[in-house]
Amino acid sequence: MSVLARSVGNAFRNKVRTAAVVAVLAVAIGLALAMLVANQAVGAKVQELNASVGTVLTVNPAGGQGFEGGGEPLTAEQAASAASVPNVTSVVGTSSLRLRNGAEAAAQTAAGTQAGPGGGQGGPAGQNATTLTTSLTAAIDAGTLGGRNQAANGTTGTTTAQPVRSLPITATGIGAEVDTTGKALVITAGTGLGDYTAESANALLGTSLAEKNNLAIGSTFTINDQTFTVAGLFDSGTTFGNNALYLTLPTAQTVAELPGELSSMIVTVDSMENLEAAKTALESALGTDKADVTQGQNLESAVSSLGSVKNISFIAFLAALGTAGLIILLIMVMLVRERSREIGVLKAIGAPNRTIGLQFVLEALVLVAMGSAVGAAVASFASGGIASALISTNTTTTAATTGRGAAMAGAAGGVGMPGGGAGFPGGTGGPLGGASQLLTSVTASASPGVIAAGIAAVFGVAIIGALVPALLTARIRPIEVLRGE
Numbered sequence: 001m002s003v004l005a006r007s008v009g010n011a012f013r014n015k016v017r018t019a020a021v022v023a024v025l026a027v028a029i030g031l032a033l034a035m036l037v038a039n040q041a042v043g044a045k046v047q048e049l050n051a052s053v054g055t056v057l058t059v060n061p062a063g064g065q066g067f068e069g070g071g072e073p074l075t076a077e078q079a080a081s082a083a084s085v086p087n088v089t090s091v092v093g094t095s096s097l098r099l100r101n102g103a104e105a106a107a108q109t110a111a112g113t114q115a116g117p118g119g120g121q122g123g124p125a126g127q128n129a130t131t132l133t134t135s136l137t138a139a140i141d142a143g144t145l146g147g148r149n150q151a152a153n154g155t156t157g158t159t160t161a162q163p164v165r166s167l168p169i170t171a172t173g174i175g176a177e178v179d180t181t182g183k184a185l186v187i188t189a190g191t192g193l194g195d196y197t198a199e200s201a202n203a204l205l206g207t208s209l210a211e212k213n214n215l216a217i218g219s220t221f222t223i224n225d226q227t228f229t230v231a232g233l234f235d236s237g238t239t240f241g242n243n244a245l246y247l248t249l250p251t252a253q254t255v256a257e258l259p260g261e262l263s264s265m266i267v268t269v270d271s272m273e274n275l276e277a278a279k280t281a282l283e284s285a286l287g288t289d290k291a292d293v294t295q296g297q298n299l300e301s302a303v304s305s306l307g308s309v310k311n312i313s314f315i316a317f318l319a320a321l322g323t324a325g326l327i328i329l330l331i332m333v334m335l336v337r338e339r340s341r342e343i344g345v346l347k348a349i350g351a352p353n354r355t356i357g358l359q360f361v362l363e364a365l366v367l368v369a370m371g372s373a374v375g376a377a378v379a380s381f382a383s384g385g386i387a388s389a390l391i392s393t394n395t396t397t398t399a400a401t402t403g404r405g406a407a408m409a410g411a412a413g414g415v416g417m418p419g420g421g422a423g424f425p426g427g428t429g430g431p432l433g434g435a436s437q438l439l440t441s442v443t444a445s446a447s448p449g450v451i452a453a454g455i456a457a458v459f460g461v462a463i464i465g466a467l468v469p470a471l472l473t474a475r476i477r478p479i480e481v482l483r484g485e
Contacts, residue, residue: 003355007362010335018367021331025371028327030378032320033454037383039313040450046306055272057279059265060292067098074262078286082267085281087274095173095252096263099223102133132256135222138167139208139243169209170244171223173252178266179236185246190217190232199250202231206242223255267293313386317454324371325461328364329468336360336469357471364466365459372455379451 012018059082063071076093083091177185177192185192185204193202205215210233215221219230228247236242253259269278275295282293336343346356 003359004362007359008366010339010359011363011366021327021367022370022374024327025324025368026374026378028320028324029368029371029375029455029458030382031375032317032324032458033375033379033451034383034386035313035317035320036454037379037450038386039310039317041383042306042310042313046310055269055275057267057269057275057282058294059267059282059286060263060294062288062290062292064292067096072290073258074265074291076260076262078291079262079265081285082265082282085267085278085285087270087278088267088282089270090176090268092174092176092178092266092268093249093262094175094264094266095249095256095258095261097132097171097173097252097256098168099132099134099136099171100168101137102135104137132171132224134169134171134224136169136209136213136245138169139206139212140167140239142167167243171247171252172244172263173247173249175249179241185234186236187232188235190230193231193246193248196248197250198248199254200248201226201228201251203228204232204234204246205230206244207233207235208239208242209245226255321457321461324368324458325465328368328462328465331367332360332364332466333469335363353471357467360469361463361466364462368458368462372458376451376455379454 059074059078061069061071061073063069074093079091079093082088174196176196177187179185187204188207190204193200193204203221210216210219210230213221215230217230217232220227221230222228234242234246236244247255249262253261267278267282269275279293279295283291286293343356
């Protein structure tokens with residue numbers, strides 16, 4: 001009988017024990033593979049964070065951010081100055097507008113309520129001279145938070161019957177196909193706006209906003225009686241972010257009657273290493289009294305949190321791998337002791353040590369192969385949940401720490417939270433800023449390459465675990481083994 005056939009037969013000699021061993025190995029191997037998949041997914045997400053928002057700087061008017069604060073608006077000349085700063089690869093200007101449904105705005109005005117913060121001007125930081133109205137209805141109900149926040153902006157008149165409050169819709173004019181964090185827009189249907197440096201009657205709508213208004217590609221709506229066509233739909237990943245629309249930058253400036261003015265600038269630097277130097281150069285070129293230059297809202301905290309998850313998952317992978325190896329070692333020690341007489345007989349008839357060692361290694365690999373098959377199936381289902389649990393735990397810790405700092409900043413006169421309680425102005429959405437959405441959107445996919453690498457590591461540990469007891473016993477002389485019987 002060949003060594004391979006004898007090894008396979010030995011693996012199934014005791015079927016109950018074999019099933020138990022395979023089950024235990026499947027749990028250990030499955031956990032190891034799930035942790036390896038989570039580690040690879042988090043590593044890829046860290047690279048994505050660094051590539052997408054890690055080299056992005058945001059420039060706001062000094063003293064202003066989003067729809068809050070004061071100061072003077074940015075200009076096209078300042079955008080040109082920013083573009084000339086060393087290591088800056090692109091500068092994308094934005095013009096943010098707040099839109100109110102025309103019928104609802106009229107009802108609120110008639111009832112003596114303001115159309116928006118700042119005495120009904122409806123524009124970011126008072127940029128718009130008049131309220132911008134639209135035929136669109138906001139995709140988010142005001143609810144308790146929306147009513148409370150808008151009431152805090154003040155009311156006029158003494159009426160007692162107030163109409164139902166509605167939330168504003170954010171319209172952003174952009175000079176390239178990017179969102180407010182500098183990432184490319186995720187267009188789910190239709191196309192982009194083509195030339196973002198030219199006026200256009202097309203618009204991109206958030207999926208929630210389009211669904212609320214029963215709009216599809218080719219549908220039309222109005223802003224200040226100007227008709228726009230839906231060219232595409234985008235998904236920002238959040239309900240608040242999808243209650244928005246994008247226009248080309250010149251179009252937004254024309255609609256708002258604010259030619260050449262910018263609400264903010266998204267500046268991309270060529271590498272993470274040059275980010276701090278570029279930030280300093282931008283502050284010098286634009287003037288700290290004219291512009292505030294900020295570095296990806298709390299990106300460092302987000303990346304640090306993901307880094308912790310990556311380290312934890314790798315350590316857990318090594319621990320699970322070591323556990324699998326220990327299980328194999330103990331099983332093979334037991335099997336070798338059970339078959340010491342068999343080993344003595346094999347040596348007595350001239351079997352070399354490598355043949356005896358190979359027999360037990362092959363038997364261990366048969367058990368590991370079955371455990372790996374079950375473990376891979378377990379990992380494919382469990383890796384996503386494990387990654388989410390690890391990230392959720394670390395995100396909660398980071399958010400709590402960062403949130404305390406944000407609360408202190410707010411108490412010291414920081415930026416408020418307009419609208420329906422959606423989060424911080426400028427689209428940050430919470431303590432971790434724009435990076436929070438990316439941080440929590442890690443997708444753990446059990447790719448064949450990662451699974452194969454994990455199984456290869458398990459097989460390597462199995463070989464060592466099986467060889468050690470087999471070779472130690474095989475080195476003993478046949479007469480000593482048989483005498484022990």
